[in-house]
Amino acid sequence: xxxxxxxxxxxxGRGAACRxxxxxxxxxARRRGHAVxxxxxxxxxxxxxxxxxxxxxxxxxxxxxxxxxEAIVRxxxxxxLMVWITPVTFGGYGPAxxxxxxxxxxxLLPDFIVRRRETRHPLxxxxxxxxxxxxxxxxxxxxxxxxxxxxVARNALNWDSVHSASHVVTERDExxxxxxxxxxxxxAEEAL
Amino acid sequence: MKALLIVxxxxxxxxxxxxxxxxxxxxxxxxxxxxxxxAAGAVLGxxxxxxxxxKASDEADIVIVSFPLYVDQLPAPLVQALELLAERRRGAMGxxxxxxxxxxxxxAIVQSGFPETSQNLVAVDIxxxxxxxxxxxxxxxxxxxxxxxxxxxxxxxAGGRLRNVVxxxxxAAASLAAGGDIPDGAAALMARPLMPFWxxxxxxxxxxxxxxxKNGARTPRRPT
Ligand SMILES: Cc1cc2nc3c(=O)[nH]c(=O)nc-3n(C[C@H](O)[C@H](O)[C@H](O)COP(=O)(O)O)c2cc1C
Numbered sequence: 001x002x003x004x005x006x007x008x009x010x011x012x013g014r015g016a017a018c019r020x021x022x023x024x025x026x027x028x029a030r031r032r033g034h035a036v037x038x039x040x041x042x043x044x045x046x047x048x049x050x051x052x053x054x055x056x057x058x059x060x061x062x063x064x065x066x067x068x069x070e071a072i073v074r075x076x077x078x079x080x081l082m083v084w085i086t087p088v089t090f091g092g093y094g095p096a097x098x099x100x101x102x103x104x105x106x107x108l109l110p111d112f113i114v115r116r117r118e119t120r121h122p123l124x125x126x127x128x129x130x131x132x133x134x135x136x137x138x139x140x141x142x143x144x145x146x147x148x149x150x151x152v153a154r155n156a157l158n159w160d161s162v163h164s165a166s167h168v169v170t171e172r173d174e175x176x177x178x179x180x181x182x183x184x185x186x187x188a189e190e191a192l
Numbered sequence: 193m194k195a196l197l198i199v200x201x202x203x204x205x206x207x208x209x210x211x212x213x214x215x216x217x218x219x220x221x222x223x224x225x226x227x228x229x230x231a232a233g234a235v236l237g238x239x240x241x242x243x244x245x246x247k248a249s250d251e252a253d254i255v256i257v258s259f260p261l262y263v264d265q266l267p268a269p270l271v272q273a274l275e276l277l278a279e280r281r282r283g284a285m286g287x288x289x290x291x292x293x294x295x296x297x298x299x300a301i302v303q304s305g306f307p308e309t310s311q312n313l314v315a316v317d318i319x320x321x322x323x324x325x326x327x328x329x330x331x332x333x334x335x336x337x338x339x340x341x342x343x344x345x346x347x348x349x350a351g352g353r354l355r356n357v358v359x360x361x362x363x364a365a366a367s368l369a370a371g372g373d374i375p376d377g378a379a380a381l382m383a384r385p386l387m388p389f390w391x392x393x394x395x396x397x398x399x400x401x402x403x404x405x406k407n408g409a410r411t412p413r414r415p416t
Binding site: 048049050051053056057058059060061062073074077078089090091092093094095098099101102106107110111112113114118119120124125143144147150151154155158 | 201202203233260262263264265266267268269271272274275278306307308310311314315317318319321322324325389392393394396397400401403404407409410415
């Protein structure tokens with residue numbers, strides 16, 4: 001199985017918690033014998049999406065900006081299980097993960113269809129996919145966490161995922177989080 | 193009173209976000225407020241503009257953030273700009289006394305390419321959470337689906353289809369200028385579908401297919 005791990009934390013000290021979680025996820029996937037693609041968007045050459053839609057109408061499937069986003073699109077298209085890691089930022093994702101995800105637009109087709117009673121786009125490369133999103137926060141904030149879980153559920157619907165899960169690791173209980181992260185990854189593996 | 197508009201679309205002036213936020217700003221100016229405008233993306237690339245954004249947000253009584261829904265939330269450059277703003281404010285507010293206005297409000301306008309207004313509600317909640325973490329008082333949000341039908345032209349020139357959108361912004365502007373928040377009635381008016389969902393989906397699908405055909409573009413079977 002192909003596992004894509006996107007460590008969306010900043011490369012400086014503020015990304016330490018994300019690095020710990022991402023390493024735990026990668027370690028689990030390798031022990032399970034999966035093919036792991038490990039990417040850290042903050043360290044990659046990634047311009048923000050310009051919203052030109054050339055990836056839909058000019059050269060479908062390919063972005064107009066030629067940079068490291070190509071590697072992310074390719075890995076995401078091939079992934080059975082995607083694991084995204086990010087600092088919970090106002091309840092949403094941090095800038096580095098978000099920049100990568102905005103650039104994954106080529107993965108969708110432009111048609112407007114209905115999926116589970118809401119409008120969505122079909123996927124250009126159909127596959128059985130699972131999504132696990134792991135957030136980090138210095139301390140608990142129930143409201144931010146509620147927003148985060150709702151957001152992940154919506155993103156999972158975009159990918160037509162057969163399974164999705166989200167979890168927020170607070171930096172104080174970081175050491176106890178590895179077991180929980182493994183449980184979530186194992187459940188995703190079973191669902192696939 | 194001062195109002196600051198932050199536009200979160202990379203399309204800048206030629207965006208639905210700017211059309212909506214710009215109209216609200218002009219209504220506030222007509223009510224006697226001083227107004228200022230910034231683009232989230234431009235702020236990131238230039239230290240001068242970042243300084244100007246910090247200064248404008250320190251002084252503003254009302255900050256309005258208008259943006260398109262990207263992947264069910266804020267576009268990346270806007271997240272980054274708001275993160276900088278929150279960090280800056282957490283530091284600056286340690287100053288005693290805080291030199292800015294006693295109470296600063298934050299309002300949001302979110303619109304999406306999909307037709308259902310409800311798809312924007314997580315993004316509205318993210319903005320409320322930003323307000324809390326950055327020391328603003330939350331003044332409410334206006335969300336709408338079918339952003340593709342808003343167009344990019346000034347709303348003063350908009351046709352009858354957008355009358356509820358214009359009315360919602362008028363009500364919101366009057367209330368904000370009088371020191372209030374965005375009334376629930378304005379949000380409800382803004383949330384009303386501009387046309388039946390099926391029609392929007394059909395028109396949007398047709399529009400993209402036509403552009404693909406015109407370009408003679410073809411979909412590869414593997415990612416390139
Ligand atoms: C990278 C990207 C991601 C998007 N994600 C969503 C989405 O999740 N849901 C949605 O309804 N529209 C989505 N859209 C569509 C925009 O929200 C829509 O086109 C909007 O009207 C653009 O507003 P603007 O003119 O202010 O940029 C996305 C567009 C882009 C370019």
